[in-house]
Amino acid sequence: MATPVPAPAPTGPPITVVGIGADGWPGLADTSRAALRQAQVVIGGPRQLDLLPAEVTAERVRWPSPLRPAVAGVLAAHEGLRICVLASGDPMFFGIGRTLVETVGAERLLVLPHPSSVSYACARLGWPLDATEVVSLVGRPPDSLTRALHPGRRLLVLSADAHTPAAVAALLTARGFGASRLRVLEQLGGPAERRLEGTADGWPHPAGDPLNLIAVECAGGRRGSVVPGLPDDSYESDGQLTKRHVRAATLAVLAPAPGELLWDVGGGSGSIAVEWLRAHRDCRAVSIERDPVRAGRITRNAAALGVPGLRVVTGPAPAALAGLPAPDAVFIGGGLTVPGLLETCWAALAPGGRLVANTVTLESEALLTQWYRRWGGELLRLAVAHAVPVGGFTGWRQAMPVTQWSAVKPPADRSTSRPGEHS
Structure with missing residues (x-):
């Protein structure tokens, strides 16, 4: 069994991780707003930082790319200051929270989550969250989705960018699931929320908003198995x-x-x-x-x-x-x-x-x-x-x-x- 890497011993003041949604500042709880007002440094992606109002006076630092190898250095450069890290939705759900835990240890983090895009999507679609499989294509090739394709299965796919819906539609069609119904949910929870619908084999929509999630209802395709012994x-x-x-x-x-x-x-x-x-x-x-x-x-x-x-x-x-x-x-x-x-x-x-x-x-x-x-x-x-x-x-x-x-x-x-x- 792989041995987990021990988390570092906590040093320095806590790092507050604030989840923020497409609704931005108005959607934040009072605790999250207070943490951002009191911060001396706020670190996040450009889209997240742009959601903050002028009353947040902290220095704003953008994550470099690639992000993961840079995390330790960025945090070390602001050691001793009150740091807030912005994350999309729930930081511990396919978010930066995992990387931060592996870098500084859970004991040093105060995580203030926001509803994730998956929670919003299930609420909009009427799908039970516990019965819905989630596949992330952020930093992963579209072929990663194939393993989850089964006739009648419901999937939520986390998009890498505005072009992911078309890539998913193409993959589904190539794998025999062209009849699958797709719903692309953009800017979930925000004022610009939008839904696009169609089937995989005739996906009619051009690239839209990069902040999107794809709901897939699998139809057609070859019945597979979840146990060893494929044909x-x-x-x-x-x-x-x-x-x-x-x-x-x-x-x-x-x-x-x-x-x-x-x-x-x-x-x-x-x-x-x-x-x-x-x-x-x-x-x-x-x-x-x-x-x-x-x-x-x-x-x-x-x-x-x-x-x-x-x-x-x-x-x-x-x-x-x-x-x-x-x-x-x-x-x-x-x-x-x-x-x-x-x-x-x-x-x-x-x-x-x-x-x-x-x-x-x-x-x-x-x-x-x-x-x-x-x-x-x-x-x-x-x-x-x-x-x-x-x-x-x-x-x-x-x-x-x-x-x-x-x-x-x-x-x-x-x-x-x-x-x-x-x-």
């Missing part, structure tokens, strides 16, 4: 693909959990890494593939299935593993007999990490048997047969059986031999 034809492949039923069994043993990192060694078509990432939006994965053509295919599969954040490393393992962040789990789908590969992957795991390896060859099976004798775990054979026509009848066609070894790395002080075994 094989979901993937672009040259045949190097962990097949559906074996893939589902493999993901079950890998056991993805939020925040964890997978190494998918010998990525092939990338199916194991892709479905690891689809298990939870906070899962992370690196796919290592020596063949550049296959590496490009992995990237395309990840985008098409809604996880464009998959990192693809092109190069032979184990050399290509050098410098990668330590994994919580490793899957080896090819190259088991390459000298040092198993050893490198096992050494990279912390105690409690999982390693799963699949093979169809006798040579690799012999190697996995040795590792099973040394480290224990589970050694099994997966055999799948499909019913096929045999003349006028039906018979079974057996796929190549897959040998799978899985193990959890024990504590470092445990003996390398299992009880009852001899060297």
Whole structure:
């Protein structure tokens, strides 16, 4: 499991984070107005700073771009002063609040939230907030939306800019969801609030206000699944693909959990890494593939299935593993007999990490048997047969059986031999 970075010890006066909506100063609570009046420095984006009246006399500082790496320096430059940071809506909901917590620690912040754009949207649409999925495309490619597309599903999409609605409409159409109803809600809660409507496949509106949110009612499209084992034809492949039923069994043993990192060694078509990432939006994965053509295919599969954040490393393992962040789990789908590969992957795991390896060859099976004798775990054979026509009848066609070894790395002080075994 990824270890959270400890928050810094609080130093200096509190930093007040004020959420502000499209209604600006009139929409702020008295507590938020008082904090801004008393501030010596107000930091925010240009649009947010322009919402403040002249009675706020503090120095106004604009965030530079890119924002995240600049936060610590901007705050340090005004250390010792009464600082207010402006945020859109609720600072802790896809806002700057998270970055501030990671930078200075929660104990130093006083957060004064405003209703988020999502709260406003649900109120306008009559959608229950707890039953509505939210996808942010701020700083993320439109392909990130694909994972959330299911017939009949309601989504709220946080836009990056005025061009996001058209990009979403194009993506929905390309993914077979062109009949989906879209409603673009601009300037929610402000005097210039506006709604635009249409369907994805005939989206008629030019780019409008950059402050917008998109409500999507998914219609059409191919029914997907939220559990591992997508149909094989979901993937672009040259045949190097962990097949559906074996893939589902493999993901079950890998056991993805939020925040964890997978190494998918010998990525092939990338199916194991892709479905690891689809298990939870906070899962992370690196796919290592020596063949550049296959590496490009992995990237395309990840985008098409809604996880464009998959990192693809092109190069032979184990050399290509050098410098990668330590994994919580490793899957080896090819190259088991390459000298040092198993050893490198096992050494990279912390105690409690999982390693799963699949093979169809006798040579690799012999190697996995040795590792099973040394480290224990589970050694099994997966055999799948499909019913096929045999003349006028039906018979079974057996796929190549897959040998799978899985193990959890024990504590470092445990003996390398299992009880009852001899060297």
